[in-house]
Structures are given as structure tokens and as C-alpha cells.
Amino acid sequence: MNFDPILLAPRMAPMKAAGLWRDQTINTFMARALEDCPDKPAIVAYRQDAEAPERLSYRELDRRVERIARNLAALGVGHADVVTFQLPNSWEFIALALACARIGAVANPVMPIFRQHELNFMLNFGESKVFIVPKTFRGFDYEAMAREMLPGLPHLRRMVVLGGDGDDGFERVLMKDSAAPLSGPGLAPDDVLLLMYTSGTTGEPKAVMHTSNTLFSNLHAYIEIMQLGAQDVVLGASPMAHLTGYGYLAMIPLILNSTTVLLDVWDARRALQIARAESVTFSMASSAFVADMCLAVENGEPPSPTFTKFNCAGAPIPPVLIERAWRAMGLRISSAWGMTECGAVTVTEPARALEKSGVSDGRPLPGIELKVVDANGAELPVGETGALKIRGASLFGGYLKRPQLNATTGDGWFDTGDLAFIDAEGYLRINGRSKDLVIRGGENLPVMEIENLLYGHPAIMACAVVGYPDKRLGERACAFVSLKPGTHFSLEEMRAWFEERQVARQYCPERLEIVDALPATPSGKLQKFKLREIARQFAELEEMGRERQA
Known part of the structure; x- marks a missing residue:
């Protein structure tokens, strides 16, 4: 793959001179752990399907990593x-x-919710050489899906199935001990x-490129603000295929030479049991x-x-939830805001969390600058509310193959779209989005792509998807649809349509409203604010009804 991270060169000298880019890779911290602990x-x-957890020391983890690295190299991955x-x-993920x-390859984790529609694009766009899936997870047959995709993946050299018992099984392909020692170059910091991949508004995901220097500059700053150390035990329950x-x-515990406790399927009661059993101190999720x-x-x-520290990101945190967590669990909730393109941009320090997390998204991390500008850039x-721009150490290297979308000025300011x-006091508050996204449980739903899928249905004349408030997930999606004369469309039919298209289940809106026409300006521009x-109002009426029933 010919990568083009054009946003790196202008920052290299100043970021390294300032000590923000430390020229370390994760290999540095693994080597330190093998020496010290x-x-x-x-x-x-x-x-979910095992009573006891699997425990790996740093020595055993390194042994397995070395074996996987050698076998990837033997497959021709370089x-x-x-x-x-x-x-x-x-x-296995970590x-x-x-x-x-270890071999200088590029890690491309993708969410388990994705199906053929999203994955065919991602694997072909990134020219992936190896694709690793679980045999099954949460009742879905990933092996069958991946095999069905193989004819349409010309760059792929090997499919590997975690839990598989055939020739493509993870143990047989990546854990055998016969591969030759590594000889090629490892990963350099830049x-x-x-x-x-991050959901956008253009109808297709954008591939964000990070280096060790861009990503780790953010992680070091975050460690400092959240006061994390080698003694911490981190609960990894939020999906690791997200940057969070x-x-x-995953990476911060390795940097600290601390411990990560993983949970593959979210269950709150089990998470609390694990937190007690493993003396968990910190986690981060929506x-x-x-x-x-x-x-x-x-x-x-x-x-x-x-378990006293938790960082919430992905959507604003209701103040009542912050107070509820403190009262019920002694858990101090720090707010944060960030993007795949730059990691956590702002964080509320734990000492101010009870006071500020409900009314702000935190202050910028060291190495990050913010500004809010009007329509003329002033x-x-x-x-005063305006467009949020950021620049600094943790800004990504650019979008793969799409430098025209980088949205960055010559002096390094990135347009967040928010x-x-x-x-x-310098605390940021996100109070609107110019991006047309619905954020459901911290997951960005690409509205334009969802609308395009709806437009493909033969009954639909026009449609628009908007978010509406939800106490638990922050937002859910509602599809407003006008139909062609003489046709019919229902919520069940919409769900079936999305399932047939083989897209992530979360992409299907939870609510459907049939309307005669979508609201528009005299010039024909859709007025989504009216639909929101x-x-x-629908959501409020439903909530009132539930409260009456309770």
C-alpha cells in the first residue's frame, strides 16, 4: 500500500522539538515490560461463553505476539x-x-457490527492482505460471511477464522511455531x-491514518490528565475496534505496563462482578x-x-447520570470529546468532574489548540457558538487516498464540522453538529448512507433520517418517509430491507414515520430541523406514556 499521510511533514520538526512526538512505538513499551515486569x-x-478468564503475563503475551508476527510475515505480510x-x-485482538x-504492518480493526456492504468497501479500499474474523459471535456466522466475500477481494491473501477448525483456523495459521524468525524492518514512529474507518456524511467511510507519534502524543497527554499509572487496572468493555x-x-495499559481486563459482550452486572474480582480502577465508554x-x-x-474513575465520550453526559453514578457507585465521571481523526481533544480532569462534566466536554489536552470561529473565519x-477548529500533535496524518477531504488549512487548523x-475557564461545549450524523450509544451512524439505502426501496419517494433524544443511548434514529402512490411501507419492511442489504443492524432506524411530504424551503432545501x-416530540410523548404505565 502506498500511504500518503501528507499532514505529517509540516508538524514533524516542531512536534519533536516540543517533546510531543517522542519517537516511540508500542514495541518500546513491550520491551520495557519484558525487562521490568x-x-x-x-x-x-x-x-461470554467461558466461566474463567484467560490470563496472560507480559512474557506470555510477547510469546504469542512473536508467533503471530512470524506467521503473518510467512503469509507475505510486510x-x-x-x-x-x-x-x-x-x-487475540491486542x-x-x-x-x-512488530513487522511494520498496518492494523485495521473493524467493528463486529459491520456486514458485507461495509466490509467489501473497507477491505478493497485499504487493499487488505489478511482478514481475520471469529467463527461466530453473538449468534452471527462471520466465517460464512467472509467466505462469501472472498471472490470480491482481489488484494486478500488469506482469510483467518478465530475458533475455526479448518485450514483457515487461527491456531493453525497464526499460532504455529514453525515460522522463520523476523528479519524485516519493524514499525517506525512516523x-x-x-x-x-470513520462514518462520514459523503455516503462512504473515510480511512483515518494514524502513526505512533500522532496517536501516542494523545495517549501520553490523556494519561497525565486522568492521572493513570502502572498500578491501574483498566476495564476494556467498549469495543476495541473504535479508537476509544x-x-x-488497549494501548494505554501497555504504555503504562499495567493490566487490561477485557469483556467481549457487554453485561452491566457481570462488568461490576469483574470490576470487584479484578480490582478495576478505570474505564472509558459512552x-x-x-x-x-x-x-x-x-x-x-x-x-x-x-472502580472510581470513568471517562465518557461520544455524546454529552446528562448531569443527572453523573450524580447518579457518584451516589450509587462512587464513580467519578469525566467528560471528553474527540474524533477518530485526533483522539480525545478535550477532557475534564477528575478533580473537576462532578462540577464540570455535566456542562462541558473538558479542556484541551496538552499539545492541542482550539478555536471557535464565525462564518468568515474570525x-x-x-x-459564543461557532465552528470548532483544532490543531496539534494528535491530529491524524490524513485520509487514505483522499487528501482532498482532509479539511485542514495551510497553518494546520482542522475543521471538525462541529x-x-x-x-x-477554557472548557469546551459541543452544542451542535454541522455534520449530518446521528450518535447512537457513542456510535456515529452515517445518515447519508442510510438514506441512500432507503431510497433504493421501490415504495419510497423521499426520505430523511434524523436523531431524537434517548435517555440510555443519547440518540436513536427516526426515518421520515414519503411513499409513491399506491405503495405501502412499514417498520417491519424497513428492517427486512436493511437485513437483505447485509448492512450493520444498528444502521436501521428504530422509528419510522410516514409523511405526505418532507418539509422544505421554497427553494426545495430540506428542513431537517423541523423533522428533528x-x-x-414523539420521543417525549412515548416517555410520558411509559412513566404513566410505571
Whole structure:
């Protein structure tokens, strides 16, 4: 793969001179662990279908990583080749990421929710050489899906099945010990380390390129603000195929030489049991995870006395949830805001969390600058809402093969596409989105792509998808549809249509409203704000009805 991270060169000298780019890779921290604490637990992996977790010391993790790296190299995977893995939270996920770094390959984790529609695009766009899937997960047959895709993946050299018992099985392909020792170059600090797809508004995902220097500059700053250390035990329950999981729940513990406790399927009661058993101290996920744990505690599950810090990102956190978590669990919720393109941009420090997390998204991390500008690009004063721009150490290297979409000025300012204001203390508050996204449980849903899928249905004349508030997930999606004369369309038919298209289940809107026509300006421009208001009113009426029934 010929990568083109054009946003790196202008920053190299100043970022290295400032000490923000430390020229370290994850291999640096693994080597330190093997020297300082080889027998310390690195990973404790809990699985839904197993009673006891699998425990790996740093020594054992390194042994497995070396074996996987050698076998990837034996498959012909080399420097700058892309390895795609669609795995739940597991030791294999982390080991694959480390093995890619060891041979200079590019890790490309993709979410388990994706299906053929998304994966065919991603694997072909990134020219993936190896694709690793679980045999089954949560009742879905990933092996069958991947095999069906193979004829349409010309760049792919090998499919590997975790839990598979055939010639493509993970143990047979990547864990055999007969491969030759490694000889090629490993990962350099300015090589592309991570390729991660992010939902956009253009109808197709964009491939974000990060190097060790861009990503780790953010992780070091985050460690400082959140006051994390080698003694911490991190709960990895949020999906590791997101930057939240990959960076803050997988890489940070390795940087600290601390311990990650993995949970493959979210269950709040089990998470609390694990937190008590493993002395978990910290985690990061969307607010839905916190709401679920609060409910579990209120229903009788004891909290963990060591589990005191949690960072919420992906959507604003209701102040009532912050107070509820503190009262029920002694859990201090810090707010954060960020993007796949730059990691966590702002974080509320734990000492101010109870005060500020409900009204702000935190202050910028070291190495990051913010500004809020008006329509003419002029910087706005404190408290005024405008377009949010950022620049700094953790900004990505650019979008793969699409430098024209980088949205970055000559002096390094990146247009986030979000609306925000900054208060008198320098805390950021996101209060609108110019991007047309619905954020459901911290997951960005690509509205244009969903609408395009709906437009393909023969009954639909016009459609629009908007978000509406939801107490648990932050937002859900509502599809407003006008129909062609003499046709019929229902929620059940919409679900069947999306299932037939083989797209992620989460892409299907939870609500359907049939309307005569979509609201528009005299010039014909769709007025989505009116649809959002209608959807919000529907949600409020439904909530009132549930409260009456309760």
C-alpha cells in the first residue's frame, strides 16, 4: 500500500522539538515490560461463553505476539501492508495489533457490527492482505460471511477464522511455531500504525491514518490528565475496534505496563462482578455503559470500591447520570470529546468532574489548540457558538487516498464540522453538529448512507433520517418517509430491507414515520430541523406514556 499521510511533514520538526512526538512505538513499551515486569498480568480476558478468564503475563503475551508476527510475515505480510481484523474484545485482538507493529504492518480493526456492504468497501479500499474474523459471535456466522466475500477481494491473501477448525483456523495459521524468525524492518514512529474507518456524511467511510507519534502524543497527554499509572487496572468493555477501545483501553495499559481486563459482550452486572474480582480502577465508554451499571447497582449488584474513575465520550453526559453514578457507585465521571481523526481533544480532569462534566466536554489536552470561529473565519469571544477548529500533535496524518477531504488549512487548523463554544475557564461545549450524523450509544451512524439505502426501496419517494433524544443511548434514529402512490411501507419492511442489504443492524432506524411530504424551503432545501423537532416530540410523548404505565 502506498500511504500518503501528507499532514505529517509540516508538524514533524516542531512536534519533536516540543517533546510531543517522542519517537516511540508500542514495541518500546513491550520491551520495557519484558525487562521490568515480565510476569505481571498484561491481559485478563473474559468471554461470554467461558466461566474463567484467560490470563496472560507480559512474557506470555510477547510469546504469542512473536508467533503471530512470524506467521503473518510467512503469509507475505510486510511493511505497510494492511491487516484487517473484525474481532470482539479479546487477547487475540491486542496480540494482532502488537504483531502488526512488530513487522511494520498496518492494523485495521473493524467493528463486529459491520456486514458485507461495509466490509467489501473497507477491505478493497485499504487493499487488505489478511482478514481475520471469529467463527461466530453473538449468534452471527462471520466465517460464512467472509467466505462469501472472498471472490470480491482481489488484494486478500488469506482469510483467518478465530475458533475455526479448518485450514483457515487461527491456531493453525497464526499460532504455529514453525515460522522463520523476523528479519524485516519493524514499525517506525512516523509510519502509519493504524487505519481506522470513520462514518462520514459523503455516503462512504473515510480511512483515518494514524502513526505512533500522532496517536501516542494523545495517549501520553490523556494519561497525565486522568492521572493513570502502572498500578491501574483498566476495564476494556467498549469495543476495541473504535479508537476509544483501541487507544485508551488497549494501548494505554501497555504504555503504562499495567493490566487490561477485557469483556467481549457487554453485561452491566457481570462488568461490576469483574470490576470487584479484578480490582478495576478505570474505564472509558459512552454514557450508556454508565446508565446500565447504575441500574444494576440500584437493582442490588454491589459496586466495586476500587472502580472510581470513568471517562465518557461520544455524546454529552446528562448531569443527572453523573450524580447518579457518584451516589450509587462512587464513580467519578469525566467528560471528553474527540474524533477518530485526533483522539480525545478535550477532557475534564477528575478533580473537576462532578462540577464540570455535566456542562462541558473538558479542556484541551496538552499539545492541542482550539478555536471557535464565525462564518468568515474570525475567532469568536468566550461563550459564543461557532465552528470548532483544532490543531496539534494528535491530529491524524490524513485520509487514505483522499487528501482532498482532509479539511485542514495551510497553518494546520482542522475543521471538525462541529459547533461549539468555549467558556471563561477554557472548557469546551459541543452544542451542535454541522455534520449530518446521528450518535447512537457513542456510535456515529452515517445518515447519508442510510438514506441512500432507503431510497433504493421501490415504495419510497423521499426520505430523511434524523436523531431524537434517548435517555440510555443519547440518540436513536427516526426515518421520515414519503411513499409513491399506491405503495405501502412499514417498520417491519424497513428492517427486512436493511437485513437483505447485509448492512450493520444498528444502521436501521428504530422509528419510522410516514409523511405526505418532507418539509422544505421554497427553494426545495430540506428542513431537517423541523423533522428533528417532530421526532423529539414523539420521543417525549412515548416517555410520558411509559412513566404513566410505571
